[in-house]
Amino acid sequence: MEWYVALAVMIGLILTLMGFGVPVAFAFFATNIVSIFLFMGGGLGIRQMVANFGEAVSIYALTPLPLFLIMGSLFFRSGLGDNVFHAVDLCIGRVRARLSYIVVLSGAVFAALSGSSIANTGMMGSAMVPEMLKRGYKPHMSFGPILGAGGLAVIIPPSSLAVLLGSLAQIDVGALLIAGFLPGILLTVMYMALITAQVTIDPDAAPNYDAPVATTAEKLRAIVANVIPMGVIVLMVIGSIIAGIASPTESAALGCLGVLGLLLGYRRFSWGVIWKALDDAMKVSGMTFLIIAASTTFAQALAFSGASNGMIQWFLSFDLPPMSMLFVMIGIILILGMFMDQLSMMLITLPVFIPIANQFGFDLVWFGLLLLLSYEVGFTTPPFGLLLFIMLGVAPPGTTLKTVAFAALPYILCTMLLIVLIAFFPAIALFLPRLL
Amino acid sequence: AEVTLNAVHFTPAQVSYARSFLAFVAKLNERGKGVVQIKVRGGPEILPLGQLGDAQKSGLVDMINCPAGPYLNLVPEGEVFSATSKTPAELRANGGFALINEIYGKKGNAFVLAHVDGGAGFHIFTVDEPARTADGSIDFSKLKIRSSALYRDFLEKLGASVVVQGPGEVYTSLERGLVNANAYSVAGYAGFGWNKFTKFRIDPSFFQTDVLISINKAKWDSLPAEAKTILQTVAIEHEAESIAASLKTTADEGKALIDGGMKVVAMPEAQKTLFLDTATQASWSRLEKRDPSNIAALRAKFG
């Protein structure tokens, strides 16, 4: 079968099924079954797929998702989060969309600690979304910043995705990690500018509810009362990573312990709160892991059918000058990113792209960072965007994929603008690595 | 008529193991024109490493390029490939290969054509200069070593603390001091950037890489004699060439690491012997725990 027929069958099927309201995981299961019968020899392939489910989710690096969900949910459900927001209100005062700015800034800080976008999105989403919606923030001012900030985790070091990219593509891993630092900061600044623009155009998107006017003494008291709890969490999560006590994966559990200690200290502990937090984590992780199991096998079937490689080869068959070829490669990643996860994309594209980059004499650190940013976009592009699904999991019932995807759109455009900037001004990426 | 075998390799196409396998495929397709051809379907983007053994057993793929380690569940005896100090050529001569192929046929529905890319082993790399005990031996109890599942048992027997982690997390673990040592082969080490943190290499190396090229047994039995001859001949040629190439890569990359400032730490002779014996015993005792029935026969050939 020609590659484009296989591609059309699989993409057409997944879009149709999702479009008619088949739950995402089941739409992937159905498409996998059909394509395995068409391309992978039927029954044997299905047995292999079922065997693969376990392998796709039994990955230690996925543990931070449920752990951070528990932590975020404990924080919110216990009312501890409320105190912190109150302190923020007192101190920052009447800055419009202040919670959106805070999401982006704290997202950048968490990105500097953890390399997991899905874990960061889960945590920020479960801790912040209910609060922001309660204060009348429109979806694009609440979901958007969290989705944008979630993606920062793979750009700002540490990043296990960057490490894998570096080792798979034979790029100096240390240089690639450091190269992500400035662009990560730049992206954070662009997000802040975006929020400012959005709230200037539509002030009602983040209503400026009455923040009490406070005296310096009151502010100080609020800070002390709330800096201590934040300090405990920060110490547990950040301190344990920096001190080498725990890996970024494990720090989430220490964060849970920290929140638990606070609950006891502030006399807010109850088994009900714990149970509720476990319930939140169960719902989002159960849904997300099932989708990961289903979509991983989809990417494998797509590769087995020859569709993904056929498409890549076709795009590359045009004899293009280097910069055009660069944007074609980025375009291919953006298209694939609509349907598959980052690791599958890397495995499929790198064997083809790296020789091309070498042939054109591209600086591999610069090229690797552009690829990393392009893979990152796939986290929030529909129809398959893992961060979108996680956001749907923590959002109130009735929130649609459309709402969440449109909230993410401006942030995706920021990332694309950054890609173009780095393509034409490589120094943004290469300045820091060259200092070393 | 020409027979076509489909094949999957265990690393991405640009990695040295896959490149070595693709070189074998190119050679075979050249020599096998009109008789037997290999069509490579791809690498881990198609089937994850852990599923290759099962996929070959069931017949979903005919040929795999994959280490024995990830499917010890199917064929626990595959352990002998990393534990043995004998070359594949010696094992073919003494009947060891025939013996292991009998076992692979029975348990994994597989026929092993060649043990490729072998010869080089694994080293322990450390961040600080390894501490010594009073008698000048290395004090492993001070080490927190990142390990893969393959050599975890052995490193524990040495008295080290062991953390099993995938390669993607090791860089951060070393950077943050979660581990102060790492066990891996010399080839590919710098590719992960780990040499930035680990400045010492403990010699000697232990085990050896256990990458196999194997074919579904039923498919193998169904092949015409001419196809079998070509496959086996080219595989044996490639086996020898790939071992020479892997030793050369290891020597080259090892030299590059040393030129980049890495220090080699040797053990006193007595501890070195004990070290290598412990490594071998760790493999054999794990095999014995899983299935002791073939141990005696295997020891006679591979031990």
Place this chain on the structure above:
Amino acid sequence: MQKLFDLSGLAASLLAHATRVILGVIVLLVLYDVAARNLARPIAWSASVIEILLIYVAFLPMPALVRQKGHVCADFLRHALPDAARRGAEKLVCLLCIGICAYLGLIAFQLLVENIRSGDYDVRSFDVPRWAIYLPMVIGLWLSVIEFLRFLTGADSLYAIDARDIEGF
């Protein structure tokens, strides 16, 4: 029929409870691992236990999430359909999901039985029996069949919100 659905609902919610407990256990295991590594000797088995538990986290809550409408959906074609066609489409979606879960559940069950018989295991930090990997899949997939059947009989709608309230994609 109602009796069956009540029973399956009970089973589903028990599985969801079990998953919550598992998540709590994962937190404790990681904490224990970190403490053991820093205070004494690290425990080698915890990472592998957690990896296996993640399979349970993926499949045990599956039926409860079906009933609670917790599996996310897109909707970009469905909302454009006229009312009657939309109701028809919902039934078709239920039928499809029943088919998928039953088929995959059957394969998982075959693999479960085969692996119990053969005593096959996965090589991790310790040897994990393969049947332990297929068990949550069999349970989750088959209970989901009943849960989708419940939607098919019209006891409830598959979707959390009325299609008229969706702006569409």
